[in-house]
Amino acid sequence: MKPRRQGREARENRHVKSTTEIAVKARDEEELMRIVEDQEVPFILVLDCVQDPHNLGAILRTADGAGVHAVVAPKDKAVGITETVRRVSVGAADNVPFVQVTNLARTMERLQEKGLWFVGTSDRAEKSIYELDLKGPLAIVLGAEEKGMRRLTEEHCDFLASIPMAGKIECLNVSVSAGVCLFEAVRQRSVT
Numbered sequence: 103m104k105p106r107r108q109g110r111e112a113r114e115n116r117h118v119k120s121t122t123e124i125a126v127k128a129r130d131e132e133e134l135m136r137i138v139e140d141q142e143v144p145f146i147l148v149l150d151c152v153q154d155p156h157n158l159g160a161i162l163r164t165a166d167g168a169g170v171h172a173v174v175a176p177k178d179k180a181v182g183i184t185e186t187v188r189r190v191s192v193g194a195a196d197n198v199p200f201v202q203v204t205n206l207a208r209t210m211e212r213l214q215e216k217g218l219w220f221v222g223t224s225d226r227a228e229k230s231i232y233e234l235d236l237k238g239p240l241a242i243v244l245g246a247e248e249k250g251m252r253r254l255t256e257e258h259c260d261f262l263a264s265i266p267m268a269g270k271i272e273c274l275n276v277s278v279s280a281g282v283c284l285f286e287a288v289r290q291r292s293v294t
């Protein structure tokens with residue numbers, strides 16, 4: 103059996119790893135623009151201030167599975183790629199381009215100029231995600247765990263959509279929402 107002291111040190115180290123951003127290939131806004139230009143029908147995911155590394159890791163895993171071309175997030179107000187994110191993503195953090203930008207609203211405007219339509223998600227939206235046409239150049243926007251999308255981000259969206267809820271709880275976990283919305287887009291895009 104390991105001495106108790108070692109166990110405590112290991113736990114402390116694990117905590118340090120889980121909160122420290124690790125080096126992944128740095129991608130800037132210009133690279134994002136190139137990624138989008140290279141795609142015939144771009145498909146990207148925007149995360150407006152997701153805070154929890156477990157959620158980010160799970161979302162990156164889902165984004166990889168859905169074939170998303172890039173995941174975009176604000177640089178300062180959200181979690182970046184930590185050891186925990188990488189572990190939870192089971193490697194997707196190294197596969198899916200993750201681009202942190204300084205001014206999300208301005209990045210959205212530049213992507214709109216390139217023809218992308220932004221679908222923001224909110225449990226308060228009147229239209230359901232299943233009613234929208236998600237086949238074209240698309241960015242799906244998810245909000246933060248507690249507060250949802252920021253006002254300016256929401257104002258920059260072309261459409262707002264909800265995932266219909268049947269129970270008493272108003273909203274889903276953000277990573278679950280990512281799965282529902284991204285794979286609805288995948289379903290629509292695979293229908294010829």
Ligand SMILES: C[S@@+](CC[C@H](N)C(=O)[O-])C[C@H]1O[C@@H](n2cnc3c(N)ncnc32)[C@H](O)[C@@H]1O
Nearest residue numbers: 223224225244245249250264265273274276279
């Ligand atoms: C836990 S929710 C945040 C709820 C927050 N109180 C709000 O007012 O938006 C985190 C994110 O998951 C997504 N989400 C959760 N449930 C949803 C639903 N029923 N319809 C659409 N998006 C949802 C949205 O992107 C939301 O910003």
